[in-house]
Amino acid sequence: MRAVMDTTALIEPAPPPAPDRAPLLELRGISKNFPGVKALDDVSFGVWPGEVHMLLGENGAGKSSLMKVLCGAYQADAGDYFHNGEKIEIRSPADARRFGIAVIFQEFSLVPYLDVAQNIFLGREFASAIPGIMDRRRLYREAQAVLDLIGLDVDPRTKVHSLGVAQQQMVEIGKALSQDARILVMDEPTAALSDRETERLFEVMRQLQAKGVAIVYISHRMAEVFALGDRITVLRDGKLVGSALPGETSPDELVRMMVGRNVDMSYPRRFSTAPGELVLDVRNVCAANGIRDISLTVRSGEIVGLCGLVGSGRTEVARAIFGADEVTAGEVHLFGKSHSGGPAATTRAGVGLIPESRKSEGLALIRTVSDNLAVAGLPKLFPNMMFSRGKARRSAEELIKRLRIATPSPNQNVALLSGGNQQKVVIGKWLAAGTRLFIFDEPTRGIDVGAKSEIFALIDQLVAEGAAVLMISSEQAEIVHVCDRAYVMRGKRIVGELSRAELSEENIVRMGMHDD
Amino acid sequence: MTDHALSPSRPLRLPSVPGVAISLVGLVLLFAFSSPGFLSTGNLSNILVQSVILLLIALPMTLIIMTEGLDLSMGAVLTLASLVLALIIVSTQSLILGLLGALAVGLAFGFVNGSLVAVLGIPPFVATLGTLGAAQGLALIVSDGQSVVGIPRFVRQAYSGTVAGIPTPILIGIGFYALFHVLLYYTRFGTYIRALGGNRDALTLAGVRWRPILIAVYMLGGSMAGVAALLMTARMNAGHPTAAIGMEFDAIAAVALGGTSFEKGNGWIFGTLLGVLTVGVLRNGLNLMAIPSSVQVACIGALVIFALFIDGMRSHKS
Numbered sequence: 001m002r003a004v005m006d007t008t009a010l011i012e013p014a015p016p017p018a019p020d021r022a023p024l025l026e027l028r029g030i031s032k033n034f035p036g037v038k039a040l041d042d043v044s045f046g047v048w049p050g051e052v053h054m055l056l057g058e059n060g061a062g063k064s065s066l067m068k069v070l071c072g073a074y075q076a077d078a079g080d081y082f083h084n085g086e087k088i089e090i091r092s093p094a095d096a097r098r099f100g101i102a103v104i105f106q107e108f109s110l111v112p113y114l115d116v117a118q119n120i121f122l123g124r125e126f127a128s129a130i131p132g133i134m135d136r137r138r139l140y141r142e143a144q145a146v147l148d149l150i151g152l153d154v155d156p157r158t159k160v161h162s163l164g165v166a167q168q169q170m171v172e173i174g175k176a177l178s179q180d181a182r183i184l185v186m187d188e189p190t191a192a193l194s195d196r197e198t199e200r201l202f203e204v205m206r207q208l209q210a211k212g213v214a215i216v217y218i219s220h221r222m223a224e225v226f227a228l229g230d231r232i233t234v235l236r237d238g239k240l241v242g243s244a245l246p247g248e249t250s251p252d253e254l255v256r257m258m259v260g261r262n263v264d265m266s267y268p269r270r271f272s273t274a275p276g277e278l279v280l281d282v283r284n285v286c287a288a289n290g291i292r293d294i295s296l297t298v299r300s301g302e303i304v305g306l307c308g309l310v311g312s313g314r315t316e317v318a319r320a321i322f323g324a325d326e327v328t329a330g331e332v333h334l335f336g337k338s339h340s341g342g343p344a345a346t347t348r349a350g351v352g353l354i355p356e357s358r359k360s361e362g363l364a365l366i367r368t369v370s371d372n373l374a375v376a377g378l379p380k381l382f383p384n385m386m387f388s389r390g391k392a393r394r395s396a397e398e399l400i401k402r403l404r405i406a407t408p409s410p411n412q413n414v415a416l417l418s419g420g421n422q423q424k425v426v427i428g429k430w431l432a433a434g435t436r437l438f439i440f441d442e443p444t445r446g447i448d449v450g451a452k453s454e455i456f457a458l459i460d461q462l463v464a465e466g467a468a469v470l471m472i473s474s475e476q477a478e479i480v481h482v483c484d485r486a487y488v489m490r491g492k493r494i495v496g497e498l499s500r501a502e503l504s505e506e507n508i509v510r511m512g513m514h515d516d
Numbered sequence: 517m518t519d520h521a522l523s524p525s526r527p528l529r530l531p532s533v534p535g536v537a538i539s540l541v542g543l544v545l546l547f548a549f550s551s552p553g554f555l556s557t558g559n560l561s562n563i564l565v566q567s568v569i570l571l572l573i574a575l576p577m578t579l580i581i582m583t584e585g586l587d588l589s590m591g592a593v594l595t596l597a598s599l600v601l602a603l604i605i606v607s608t609q610s611l612i613l614g615l616l617g618a619l620a621v622g623l624a625f626g627f628v629n630g631s632l633v634a635v636l637g638i639p640p641f642v643a644t645l646g647t648l649g650a651a652q653g654l655a656l657i658v659s660d661g662q663s664v665v666g667i668p669r670f671v672r673q674a675y676s677g678t679v680a681g682i683p684t685p686i687l688i689g690i691g692f693y694a695l696f697h698v699l700l701y702y703t704r705f706g707t708y709i710r711a712l713g714g715n716r717d718a719l720t721l722a723g724v725r726w727r728p729i730l731i732a733v734y735m736l737g738g739s740m741a742g743v744a745a746l747l748m749t750a751r752m753n754a755g756h757p758t759a760a761i762g763m764e765f766d767a768i769a770a771v772a773l774g775g776t777s778f779e780k781g782n783g784w785i786f787g788t789l790l791g792v793l794t795v796g797v798l799r800n801g802l803n804l805m806a807i808p809s810s811v812q813v814a815c816i817g818a819l820v821i822f823a824l825f826i827d828g829m830r831s832h833k834s
Contacts, residue, residue, distance in 0.1 A: 073721065094723030109721045111714035113782045118707055123722030125704045133702050161780075 022085030024049050024214045025070075025101070025183050030079030032065055032238075039065040040076070041238040047183060047214040052205065054229035055218045058258050058476065058509065062238040063218050064106075067185050070216070071103040072096035102181030104173050104189050112161035117143030119160050120175045146174040151200040165192045173201060177208075184208065185216045190224065191311070202228065220309055220513050222251045234258055252510075259476060259505035270460075271484050271500055276300035278336065279437050279468035280321065285330035287320035289313075291492045294320070294330070296470075298437065303459060303469040305479035305486030305503075308512045313492035314472045315356065318439045321470075322346050322353045334437070348379075352430030354423070356441040356472075362426040363414055370396035370410035372425050377432030399428040403458060420451025427458060438462060440471045444478060456482050476505040488512050535823040536773045536787055540794045547801035554804055561683060567796035568689035569751070569760075572744040573767040574792050575696040575785070576737035578776050581768070582783035583712040583730055585633060585640040587737050589625060591763035592651035595756070597621040597745035599655055602664035602755030609668055614749075619742035625651060626738025630731030648764075655757050664755035675750035685747060692743075693789055700785050709733060713781025769816050770795050773823040794819070 023046030032040040040062050047053045057063045068074040072093045081088050083099050090096050096103075110119050117139050118125075126142075128135035143156035152170040160168060169192045176184060190198045205215060205228065219225055225232060226246050233243040234257040241257045280298040285291070291313045298304045306314050319325040321332055323346040332339050334349050343353075355362050363372055374392040382388065396410040403424045407417055414425055423443065430438060443459070444452045459482065463469055473479050479486050480503050488496045488511040496511045547554040573590050580587050597618035605614040625647055632643035677684050700706035708729050711719045719726045749755055772778075773794055774787030795816060802812045 071721070092723070093721045097723050103721070105721070109715065109718040111711040111718050112780050113714050114707065114710050119718075122707070122711060122718060123724045125707060133698070134704060134707070136702065 021048065022082070023047055024084060025099070026082040026085075027066075027070070027076075028080045028082065030066070030069055030076045032069060032074055032076050038238045040069065043079075043235070043238070043240045045233060045240065046082075047216055049182070049212040049214050050209050051230040052209065052215045052217055052228050054225045054232040055216060055235065056220075056225065056232060056254060056258060057235035058474075061235040061258070063235055064187065065238070066235065067103065067187055067216070067218065070096070070183075070185055071101055097179065100180070100182035101185065102176040102179040102183070103185040104176045104187060106187040106189075106191065108168055108172055109175075110160045110168055110171060113159055115157050115159050116147070116154060116163075116171055117156035119171055120146055120156075120178050122175070124179075142178070146178045149177065150174045150204060151197075166194060166197055169193055170197060170201075173204075177204065181213065183214045183216070185218075187218045188220060189217075190219075190221070222254070222513060225254070226251070252506075255506055255509045255513075259509055275302040275484070276466065279334070280470065281333035282317075282321060283331045283333070285320060285332060286328050287316065288326040288328055289316040289319060291316045291320060294494055296487050296494065296497075298468045298470050300436070300466050300468045301463050302484045303463055303471055303482055305483035306470060306472045306489065307474075307476060307479050307486055307508050308489030308495075310474060312489040312512065314489055315441055316492065317489070318353060318441055318470070318472060321439065322351060324353075347433065347435075350434060350436040352427075352433065352435035352438050354426050354430070354438060354440045354443060356445055362429075363422060365413075365415040367414060368411045369400070369405065369407050369414050369417070369425055372414050373399050373410075373428045373432055375429060377429070377434070380432070380434055395432055399431060403428050403431075404454075418451065420454055423451075423455055424458060427462075436466070437468045437470070440469065440473075442473055443471060444473070444475065452478075476508045479503070479508065480505055534775050534784075534787060534790075535825075536775055536790045536794060539773065539819060539823060540790055540797065543794060543797045543801060547797065547804065551801060551804040554801060559800065559804075561686075563793070563796045563800045564689070565683050565685045566800070567792050568685040569744050569747050570763065570766055570770060570795060571689050571789065571792045572692055572740050572747070573763060574770040574774075574788050575692060576733075576740045577764070577767045578771045578774070578783055578785055578788045579696070579700065579709050579733050580640075580737050581771050581776055581778060582709050582781050583733055584779060584781070585713075585730070585733070586644060586768070587629060587734065588641065588644040588764050589629060589648040589651055590737060590741050590767060591760045591765070592648045592655065593622055593625045593738060594741040594744050594748065594760040594763060595758065596625075596651045596655040596658070597742045598749045598759055599659045599664055599755040599757060601742075601745050602667060602749050603658065605668065605671065605749075606664060606666045611671060611746075615742070615746055618745040619739050622738035622740070622742030622745070623735050624738070625741070626735035627731065629738070630734030633734065634727040634730040652761065659755065659757040661757055663757070665753075667749065667753050667755075671750045672753050675747065685751075688747070692740075693785075697785055700783075705729065705732070710781040710783070713779070713783075715781075765813070766795050766816065769820045772820050775823070791823075 026046035028044045030040050030043045030045070031038070043062070043066060045066065055063050055066070065074065069076050072090045072095050075091060081090050088099060090099070111122065114122070120143050121139060126135040126138045140156050147154065147156060150170055150173055152167065152174065154163065154167060160171060163171065169189065173189060189201060193201065209215065217228060229246050231243060231245060232249065232254065234241040234254060236258060244253070276299055278297060279300050280296070282294055282296045285294045294317055296304070296306075306317060308314055316325065320327050323340075323342040327340070334351065339346070339349055364375065370393055373396045377395070382391070393410055399405070400407060400410060405417075405424045405428065406421050414422060417425065427438070438459075440459070443455055459469055459471070471479070471483060483503065484500055486498045486503055486508065487494045488498065488508055490512055498507055498511075553559055573594065577587060577590065600621050601614040601618040604617045605611060608614070629644050629647055632638045632646075633640050675684060679687055700709065708719060708724060708726065712726055712730055712733070716726055748759055752759065770791035771788050772791070774784055774789070774791030776783040776787060798815060798819065799812055802815060
């Protein structure tokens with residue numbers, strides 16, 4: 001098995017558009033650490049007036065962290081900021097505003113029960129002649145001008161909570177534009193927009209460019225990257241991989257720069273050649289949570305990956321299968337039988353969901369290992385409703401031995417275990433319940449490197465014993481490493497299936513982000 | 517990924533009239549039939565006068581609840597402030613000094629409440645439950661458990677006087693209602709209050725320091741308890757160590773009745789006015805029917821549940 005590999009050599013930075021001039025804004029050697037994660041590692045980055053600088057990277061590559069550092073929402077642990085060649089400090093969003101930096105957030109920074117105008121000018125209300133009183137007439141007049149600019153046809157007095165997602169995104173854009181920003185940062189601004197709104201946004205962007213505004217644009221859409229970008233910078237694992245000019249690179253090259261995250265996995269897996277009977281058969285399922293026309297199968301003895309960008313609908317598929325979100329069309333077959341019903345019925349049918357947020361959804365953190373292991377298996381362990389501490393303990397001890405959970409005793413508080421061992425407890429909980437189909441949502445999130453291979457060994461052990469596994473992961477390398485097959489999602493649909501032979505990070509990324 | 521707060525809300529079409537208006541009209545009709553004296557000018561004026569103190573507490577309570585907060589200490593702070601005010605007036609004969617004392621008590625408690633919530637991050641329920649106990653204890657200490665009597669005659673006279681035929685307390689109530697209305701809809705402060713409950717990150721990203729604003733909201737509440745203490749002392753012509761204990765319940769009930777949501781900064785100050793009147797009508801009508809005070813509290817509770825049910829029907833979807 002390949003252990004540590006790096007597919008890309010560092011590419012020389014592309015020449016700046018105006019080498020004789022200092023960039024409008026420049027970051028040098030920015031690092032930002034969170035407990036256990038290096039979100040940004042020695043990143044240097046600059047934008048010149050009038051250019052659109054595209055920022056690319058996989059999920060978790062550090063794009064959003066870089067953006068938050070730019071706008072003062074995060075403070076860098078190390079590194080310097082320069083504005084027109086002069087060293088500056090950005091310690092808060094207010095500082096960033098002073099230097100003309102405005103950000104269009106993907107997670108909306110809107111207040112639901114304020115109206116459109118109040119949201120656009122939040123923090124910049126106009127004073128009237130009467131002390132303390134706002135000039136509301138001017139507020140609505142200026143807001144109307146902003147709405148005209150972005151081509152959004154809503155009354156500025158409409159409360160934001162009653163707008164649709166696309167309209168809210170346009171309000172967010174209007175809010176940033178109204179600040180007369182000289183540096184505009186956009187995080188996937190078109191994700192929620194229709195074609196017409198997208199076109200309007202690009203038009204506004206070109207006008208701003210002509211006025212000398214510098215734009216930093218985060219995107220997952222290759223078409224946009226090449227249509228709009230003057231320069232492209234790729235991040236990976238919090239590091240700057242390289243930058244390129246759109247005329248001198250290709251989508252394939254960019255994908256190669258993005259992938260190849262270092263994943264150390266010493267555990268070799270024997271891939272399944274003859275999978276067993278059909279365990280999960282999802283046929284043309286649409287669900288209330290937005291997923292459309294999903295068809296997939298998982299057989300016993302198989303690990304099937306479900307990949308795609310964050311927001312592509314992976315978790316929604318898991319929730320629909322599990323019965324947590326309503327299926328509106330299509331059929332789910334479990335173990336050869338048509339299945340419908342909520343999480344309780346699905347659990348009884350032998351399906352276990354190991355959620356992404358282990359601590360809030362997977363475990364009762366204040367209880368013991370033994371209690372947590374027993375909780376899903378209660379009906380099976382204690383068929384006549386009478387709880388027996390001894391029986392629960394014996395069952396727990398068996399699972400602790402079988403899963404090699406590192407805990408001093410079954411009565412240890414589960415909060416005191418390491419992330420990897422907590423994950424094992426969640427898996428054990430379902431084993432006790434007699435689960436035969438495991439759905440993992442980001443099984444290695446927040447687990448340190450050493451424990452990751454142990455989790456994969458455990459997943460392998462599950463399928464070797466005849467279980468079936470559907471594994472959602474943002475870590476392409478992990479999917480490639482452990483899965484027998486994988487489905488790739490984009491825009492709430494499955495856009496392709498990759499066999500073991502076809503599974504590679506490049507293929508996953510290419511399928512997951514290309515728009516045709 | 518789905519954020520229900522941001523998805524367009526689909527209100528049920530059923531009650532386009534808010535629950536509080538239905539409650540108020542329903543109660544007025546009910547009491548008009550059951551108690552002959554209810555609709556007399558004297559009684560209606562009486563309801564308004566008696567509702568003013570509750571209004572003075574419920575107005576700032578609305579703003580506090582809009583920040584996704586709560587102030588349980590208001591009744592106790594009002595009581596303590598009225599005792600301090602009574603003690604100062606009795607010893608100095610100065611209404612101004614007394615009022616300043618009451619305001620100081622209110623502002624101090626408001627500052628403590630606000631700081632506990634905004635700076636230390638203590639949940640408002642817990643923080644203000646703590647200061648409720650402190651204020652109640654202090655009220656017993658300063659009064660030694662006795663009523664403070666000997667309030668000069670002019671205080672009571674001012675309270676029961678009229679201006680242009682309208683009782684003074686009603687004018688005070690109208691004045692403060694107008695003040696809060698302007699504050700909420702025409703000032704930055706009001707805008708930020710709605711943002712505090714709706715999306716604090718939006719304020720931070722807009723470069724607004726929200727903690728001082730949140731503290732100011734609680735201090736406004738405290739100072740209004742001080743103003744209400746003046747009216748309370750004047751009405752009773754004395755300071756009582758248990759005078760307004762539990763009044764926060766009526767105030768929160770009135771705010772909830774008025775359709776202010778406990779989430780996301782969705783508030784309606786005119787609804788609070790209607791809510792206060794509804795509580796006032798209910799209490800008055802039940803009094804006329806000689807229904808004991810303990811049962812009245814239960815009735816208010818039932819009415820709040822009714823109004824929240826309507827609120828829930830209107831805002832809840834799927």
